[in-house]
Amino acid sequence: MASNSHFTVALHILSRIYLDKDKNQPFVSSALIARSVNSHAVFIRRILGALNRAGLVSVRRGGVNGGWSLAKSADLMTLLDVYEAVEEKPLKELHYSEPNYTCPIGRGIQPALTQYYESAEAAFRKELSKTTLTTLVQDTLSHAGP
Template identity: 50%
Template structure:
């Protein structure tokens, strides 16, 4: 699965859990989240596990209230925190082969791209840090009602 889709699935799941928490639902099962996202409960549990390690969600096993819930208020979870929880690789990667050490372009391309990629990724992260799950929920409900 593509890097961006893990992030999107995580955002969808957290936004759905945030909406369900308004109905005083203590924990929600992964199969209900998976139904909304349109993917398998196993994949949802994998994503939620990553979010759990980042202390963004908590899980309860066994009993009638088995499932997941937000570990923080939706206002306190930024999209950047979600991104960093589910993405292990940088946004942009350099080529995996080693460029020629005799070519002028090959010698300078990696440092040049590292600078550009670093600035682009920082800009994206700054933007993501400005929005919370609560903001995303509000915008999602607005878009859904149009």
């Protein structure tokens, strides 16, 4: 089963917009972003829509001068902000279908796992809250080489 990549793609999108902002290009087209992500522009626009609803990006409609820009300072935007904007489900979910409650494992596995999953999710969120988009872009560029 494939893992949801919306969070990673959203971070890629925001990083690309941030990078172009530094090049004095205030609005970045979804087509340019799609080329950077190497994904379909419709998928990119879906992620951008979620980021827009969360107040992280803004859009300016219109041909050549249109596109997307950051609506919040990259120094104030945490990875947690982005995660909460695009992820609809918890980090880990329980069974797709109900387990067999006549079995002792089936009866107890979900309550047992819930405590671990909630603890892991809290630690994950805490870690994401420590990093800003600015830091992510700096780290990304340091790994990109010349």
